[in-house]
Amino acid sequence: MSTFRSIAWEGGRLVLLDQRRIPEEKTFLELETPGEVAEAIRTMAVRGAPAIGAAAAFGVVLAARRGEDLEAADARLRASRPTAVNLFWALDRMKRVWAGFAGGREELVGALEAEALKIAEEDVAANKAIGRNALPLIPDEAKILHHCNTGSLATVDYGTALGIIRIAHEAGKKVHAFLDETRPRLQGARLSAWELRELGIPHTVIADGASGHVMQKFGIDLVVVGADRIARNGDTANKIGTYNLALAARYHGVPFYVAAPTSTIDLETAAGAEIPIEERSPEELTHCGPVRVVPEGSPVYNPAFDVTPAELITAIVTEAGLAYPPFEESLPALVRKAKEERS
Numbered sequence: 472m473s474t475f476r477s478i479a480w481e482g483g484r485l486v487l488l489d490q491r492r493i494p495e496e497k498t499f500l501e502l503e504t505p506g507e508v509a510e511a512i513r514t515m516a517v518r519g520a521p522a523i524g525a526a527a528a529f530g531v532v533l534a535a536r537r538g539e540d541l542e543a544a545d546a547r548l549r550a551s552r553p554t555a556v557n558l559f560w561a562l563d564r565m566k567r568v569w570a571g572f573a574g575g576r577e578e579l580v581g582a583l584e585a586e587a588l589k590i591a592e593e594d595v596a597a598n599k600a601i602g603r604n605a606l607p608l609i610p611d612e613a614k615i616l617h618h619c620n621t622g623s624l625a626t627v628d629y630g631t632a633l634g635i636i637r638i639a640h641e642a643g644k645k646v647h648a649f650l651d652e653t654r655p656r657l658q659g660a661r662l663s664a665w666e667l668r669e670l671g672i673p674h675t676v677i678a679d680g681a682s683g684h685v686m687q688k689f690g691i692d693l694v695v696v697g698a699d700r701i702a703r704n705g706d707t708a709n710k711i712g713t714y715n716l717a718l719a720a721r722y723h724g725v726p727f728y729v730a731a732p733t734s735t736i737d738l739e740t741a742a743g744a745e746i747p748i749e750e751r752s753p754e755e756l757t758h759c760g761p762v763r764v765v766p767e768g769s770p771v772y773n774p775a776f777d778v779t780p781a782e783l784i785t786a787i788v789t790e791a792g793l794a795y796p797p798f799e800e801s802l803p804a805l806v807r808k809a810k811e812e813r814s
């Protein structure tokens with residue numbers, strides 16, 4: 472079964488699979504400066520919460536190698552996108568290494584490189600554990616609805632929600648994934664379909680607006696989505712359209728699972744209303760490729776994420792186990808457990 476890394480550290484450069492060009496082309500970017508990494512995150516050459524966290528960590532290593540001001544590099548990387556907490560979580564980990572570092576520059580570069588590689592490897596291990604932890608939730612012949620892209624591309628490897636589908640398939644369960652196309656950037660149609668095709672996993676791409684109809688007509692067994700930030704009460708920010716999907720799932724009595732590493736859980740944020748929601752350029756809506764599809768002069772609103780209230784979420788699957796409501800109690804316990812297992 473084919474697999475690939477969307478992020479690699481090679482010869483002191485950060486190599487990224489350029490996600491803007493999938494599925495037309497499989498091209499790689501070779502980045503040498505923290506500014507290039509921040510730009511790759513901002514323009515979504517690399518995207519998906521865990522992937523941007525890992526990429527930013529290597530951005531700090533690049534800054535140290537070049538002898539750049541780490542405070543400035545850190546600030547630039549933090550400003551690249553606001554919603555996914557993994558970005559800030561990874562940069563905080565890097566900062567704990569460089570702030571007040573006592574040794575020389577070469578030792579600092581070595582320490583930062585080791586930490587960034589650790590962040591990347593921990594992500595792969597966490598994703599595999601998420602997939603294993605979710606196995607009992609997936610009936611054989613399950614029809615699974617998925618939103619956005621949460622696979623190898625969105626992480627360092629394997630993926631979270633899409634990783635669950637992959638691991639269930641690898642475990643011999645006959646799963647079929649229905650993939651929301653995920654307007655406006657089409658992460659489902661372009662990226663998730665590409666990944667599942669590469670892996671030989673049965674799937675069908677649907678328009679976002681078709682999800683209710685598909686639940687009604689085909690009897691979806693479960694919905695599984697990723698997350699960009701999970702508040703302490705379980706409210707979950709994820710790709711725009713996730714909330715609508717959760718509402719449709721509730722009406723149809725379909726279990727709604729969120730899959731994420733504990734690095735996506737933000738215990739400092741009490742509830743979803745506090746999560747910063749990124750608004751992206753109007754052109755993402757006004758144009759399909761080069762073609763304008765919205766009349767000149769019509770105002771548009773383009774939030775990249777929405778918040779699904781905790782009460783619509785059946786369970787949150789992490790590498791440290793499953794969290795069930797009340798999330799105020801189960802999430803801090805899982806974060807503690809994951810920290811203990813890592814140290």
Ligand SMILES: CSC[C@@H](O)[C@@H](O)C(=O)COP(=O)(O)O
Binds near residue numbers: 622626632658698
């Ligand atoms: C494992 S990826 C989890 C989330 O980051 C994913 O569902 C998502 O919303 C990605 O948004 P994107 O804007 O493509 O970075």
